[in-house]
Amino acid sequence: MTAMLDIKKLEVAYGGIRAIKGIDFHVKEGELVTLIGANGAGKSSTLRALSGLVKPAGGTVTYKGKDITGVPSHALVGLGIALCPEGRGVFARLSVHENLLMGAYARNDKAQIAVDVDEIYTMIPRLKERNFQMAGTLSGGEQQMLAIGRAMLAQPKLLMLDEPSMGLAPLMVEKIFEIIRLIAKRNTTILLIEQNAQLALEHADRGYVLESGEITLQGDAKVLLADPRVKAAYLGG
Amino acid sequence: MSMDVLLQQIANGLVVGSVYALVALGYTMVYGILQLINFAHGEIVMIGALTALVTANGLLSAGLPSVLALIISIFVAMVVCAISGVLIERIAYRPLRNAPRLAPLITAIGVSILLQQIAILVFGRNYFSFPELIDKTPIQIGAITVTMNEIVIVVTSVALMAGLIWLVHRTKIGTAMRATAENQKVAGLMGIDINKIIGITFAIGSALGAVAGVMVASNYGQAHYYMGFMLGLKAFTAAVMGGIGNLWGAMIGGLILGLVENVGLIFVRGDYKDIFAFIVLVAVLIFRPQGLVGEKVAERA
Ligand SMILES: Nc1ncnc2c1ncn2[C@@H]1O[C@H](COP(=O)(O)OP(=O)(O)OP(=O)(O)O)[C@@H](O)[C@H]1O
Ligand SMILES: [Mg+2]
Numbered sequence: 001m002t003a004m005l006d007i008k009k010l011e012v013a014y015g016g017i018r019a020i021k022g023i024d025f026h027v028k029e030g031e032l033v034t035l036i037g038a039n040g041a042g043k044s045s046t047l048r049a050l051s052g053l054v055k056p057a058g059g060t061v062t063y064k065g066k067d068i069t070g071v072p073s074h075a076l077v078g079l080g081i082a083l084c085p086e087g088r089g090v091f092a093r094l095s096v097h098e099n100l101l102m103g104a105y106a107r108n109d110k111a112q113i114a115v116d117v118d119e120i121y122t123m124i125p126r127l128k129e130r131n132f133q134m135a136g137t138l139s140g141g142e143q144q145m146l147a148i149g150r151a152m153l154a155q156p157k158l159l160m161l162d163e164p165s166m167g168l169a170p171l172m173v174e175k176i177f178e179i180i181r182l183i184a185k186r187n188t189t190i191l192l193i194e195q196n197a198q199l200a201l202e203h204a205d206r207g208y209v210l211e212s213g214e215i216t217l218q219g220d221a222k223v224l225l226a227d228p229r230v231k232a233a234y235l236g237g
Numbered sequence: 238m239s240m241d242v243l244l245q246q247i248a249n250g251l252v253v254g255s256v257y258a259l260v261a262l263g264y265t266m267v268y269g270i271l272q273l274i275n276f277a278h279g280e281i282v283m284i285g286a287l288t289a290l291v292t293a294n295g296l297l298s299a300g301l302p303s304v305l306a307l308i309i310s311i312f313v314a315m316v317v318c319a320i321s322g323v324l325i326e327r328i329a330y331r332p333l334r335n336a337p338r339l340a341p342l343i344t345a346i347g348v349s350i351l352l353q354q355i356a357i358l359v360f361g362r363n364y365f366s367f368p369e370l371i372d373k374t375p376i377q378i379g380a381i382t383v384t385m386n387e388i389v390i391v392v393t394s395v396a397l398m399a400g401l402i403w404l405v406h407r408t409k410i411g412t413a414m415r416a417t418a419e420n421q422k423v424a425g426l427m428g429i430d431i432n433k434i435i436g437i438t439f440a441i442g443s444a445l446g447a448v449a450g451v452m453v454a455s456n457y458g459q460a461h462y463y464m465g466f467m468l469g470l471k472a473f474t475a476a477v478m479g480g481i482g483n484l485w486g487a488m489i490g491g492l493i494l495g496l497v498e499n500v501g502l503i504f505v506r507g508d509y510k511d512i513f514a515f516i517v518l519v520a521v522l523i524f525r526p527q528g529l530v531g532e533k534v535a536e537r538a
Contacts, residue, residue, distance in 0.1 A: 053422060077428030089423035091416045101409070102416050106428030154428065 004029040004064060004189055005050075005158060011058035012045045012213075019045040021213040022059060027158070027191050032184045034192040034200040034221065036234060037210035043193045044086045046210070047162050050191075051083040052076055063158070077106040080157035084164065086193075088147040092136025096127055099135050099146055103153030113153070120149040123182060141172035148179055152188075159183065160191045165199065177203060197234035201225040209234075241380040246499040252387045252456070254495020255394035259449040260472030261479070261487035262401065263442035269482040270418045270438050272338065276345040277325055278446055279469015280352035281318050285447030286367070286454040286464060287360055289314040293368050307370040307455075314447040322443030323436050331432070349469075356462035364461045367454040390452045397445060398488055404441075405484060414438055418482075467511065474518045480528025489530060493517070 003026035012020035019042045027033045037043050049056040052073035061069045063079060073083070082103075091099050100120060104113045121128035124145045130138060135146055144164055151159055164180065165173040177199055184190055184203075194200035201207050201221045209217035209230060217230060224230050260282055267275040292310035297303065329348050333341040371386040405411035417424040417434045424431050453468060454460040475494045479486025494514055501513045521529065 051426065053425075073422075073425040074428050074430045077426070083426050085423060085426060089420060089426070091419045091423070093419055094412065094415060098412050098415075102412060102424075102427045102429070105409070105413060150427075 002065065003027060003062075004031075005191065006062040007046075007050070007059065008062070009059035010046065010049060010056055010061065012042070012049045012054060013057040014045075018057070019213050020049065020056075023210070023213070023215045025208050025215060025218070027189060029157075029189055030187060031205045032180075032190040032192060032203060034194055034204040034207045035210055036194050036197045036200055036207060038195065038234070040212075041210045042213040043195075043210055044162055045213075047083060047086075047160055047191075047193055050160065051081070077154050077156075080155070082151040082154040082156035082159050084147045084151045084159070084161045086162040086166070088140075088143045090135040090138070090143045090146050090150070092134065094135055095132050096135055096138070096146055097131045099150050100127070100153055103150035106154060116153055116155070120152060124149055124179065141168050141175065144168065144172075144176055145179065148176070148183070152183065156188060158189045158191065160193070162193045163195060164192075165194065165196045173199065197230065198225075201230075242503055243500065244379075245381045246503055247496060248381045248383055248387075250496035250499035251492065252383075252390050252495070253499060254492035255391050256449050256452050256456075256468075256491075257472050257475045257494050258488045258491025259394055259397060259445050259452075260468060261476040261491045262398070262484065263446045264473050264476040265479070265481055265484060265487040266438050266442040268476070269484075270414065270435055271330070271334075271341075273330060273341050274345060274473070274481075275325075275330075275442075276342075276469070276473075277329075277348040277352055278442070279465035279472070280349050280356070281322055281443045281446040281465070282450040282453070282468055283356060283460075283462060283465030284321055284352065285314040285318045285443075285450030286460040287356060287365075287450075287462075288317045288447070289451040290365055290367055290454060290460050293370060297368055303368070303370045306368075310370075311448060311451050314451055315444040318443040318447035318450075319440040322439035322446075326435060326439045331435075353462055353465075360462055362462060364459050367458050367460050369458065370455060386455055390456060393448065393452070397448060401441070401445070402484060410434075410437065471511075471514045474514050478518055478521045478528060480531030483528065483530050486528050486530035490528070493529075 005027040007023065007025050009022045009024060010020055011018060011022050035043055035046065048054045050061055052071050055070050060067060063081065068076065068079065091102065094102065100117050107113055126142055127146055127149055135143065138146060148164065164176050168176065180190065181203060192200055192204060201224055204221040206219065207221045207224045208215050217224060217227065263278045264275060267273055289310040292313045293306045296306035296309060325348055329344050330341050333344060371389055373384045373386050375382045375384060405414060413424065413429045413434050416427065417429060417431050421431050453464065471494060472491065475490035476487045478494065479490025494517060497517050498510055498513045502510060
């Protein structure tokens with residue numbers, strides 16, 4: 001079976017500096033794949049290149065057999081790709097409800113959108129309680145929930161999450177990963193970027209370790225979790 | 238000072254203020270989405286007035302009744318201005334989207350001068366008299382005197398502003414406009430084509446400017462290539478006063494400016510009328526730099 005998302009020799013450069021130095025990885029349909037790495041390893045740069053936010057300096061991105069390298073981000077949604085950006089990126093001056101509706105911007109099935117919004121409210125009751133509140137007034141964890149719920153309203157086949165646990169208390173991180181688990185169960189393919197290697201590998205099927213713009217380790221998530229090199233570098237010994 | 242004089246000046250102020258408000262909305266909408274002060278917006282108003290003038294004269298000489306001539310010429314002016322606004326954004330501002338902020342600002346001034354020069358080439362430096370499309374015989378309401386023309390100006394402005402607020406806050410495209418104003422990158426991730434949304438913003442702002450242009454021209458009975466300059470400057474003042482980027486701010490700022498100017502006329506000679514706008518602007522900038530309605534929502538990480 002060919003991969004749903006296939007990245008070959010991807011390079012990202014800012015000015016003259018190469019942040020991503022020609023990496024290969026893939027995500028198969030139905031998988032939860034994680035890309036882990038320390039601060040500045042190039043995790044977000046990789047996602048930005050995949051989602052059309054920066055033009056790759058080299059390499060190709062293939063999605064469902066189609067070359068999507070450098071396709072602008074607004075055109076990717078229609079193909080079934082959604083990105084939950086680093087730092088959540090909720091629209092602070094829009095209500096929770098309006099944020100969710102913006103997630104469904106590319107869709108025209110009004111009735112089904114209403115059903116899907118309700119489904120998100122059932123899955124994440126906190127959002128329902130705050131549906132007419134401005135998103136900027138939510139806590140960090142609630143904003144992350146909103147960002148994930150919003151991405152889901154695009155009905156993505158492939159959901160990419162950039163550090164959903166960033167800056168959140170352990171209890172909230174648990175809740176976020178619970179939501180991610182629920183989404184994975186509903187046949188959404190997930191590419192999860194994380195610094196929290198332990199949690200990410202516990203939830204993932206496969207993983208890649210990114211270091212200074214290069215992939216240094218890859219494989220089955222359980223195997224990586226037990227790998228002494230991963231343990232030493234990312235799991236606190 | 239008598240009460241009657243005051244009431245009369247308030248009425249006059251509302252008429253002028255509602256025109257300022259319409260023009261101020263154009264400034265504030267573009268600023269809200271691009272953080273750009275579109276100095277060419279005043280010239281859009283001028284283009285609207287001159288387009289309507291030509292159209293209305295043509296229609297009147299073809300024998301159309303003045304009401305029909307008015308409606309059609311406003312419509313033509315709105316379309317011409319909307320297209321001009323979209324083209325200006327596409328040609329002059331979009332290539333500078335990621336440039337330092339001074340570059341598009343200077344470009345905007347350049348576009349403003351360019352449009353004036355084009356108007357001179359086409360129309361010359363003459364003042365044209367604008368046909369009387371709505372009855373201007375004075376109507377006495379209690380102590381104040383107004384014209385049907387003035388009533389139509391106020392009513393139309395209020396209707397357009399209500400429509401804009403509805404569009405921006407109650408429709409999908411309006412929500413997308415607010416989302417784009419807040420974060421273009423994330424808006425793109427939602428599938429919003431931000432260039433399209435920015436284009437729509439320019440089109441709407443310019444169409445409102447066109448209506449304002451027709452209002453001013455019909456109220457003073459004249460139009461000329463330079464009419465957008467002072468009007469644009471005052472409307473910009475109104476937008477800053479209300480809190481630039483904020484729709485309510487632009488509307489309230491416009492009304493206040495119109496009122497201050499006209500009530501102020503009771504105390505000083507007409508030659509000094511234009512001073513009030515700038516006194517008010519300076520005062521607001523000193524005491525409330527974010528503007529009268531300028532809001533700040535905490536954004537948490
Ligand atoms: N816009 C930019 N301009 C210049 N350099 C950048 C830019 N964005 C990222 N970089 C650099 O590229 C490298 C990778 O950054 P990136 O944001 O992809 O890291 P990351 O793995 O997501 O880190 P974090 O865990 O802190 O989010 C870093 O050295 C960073 O300084
Ligand atoms: Mg990052």
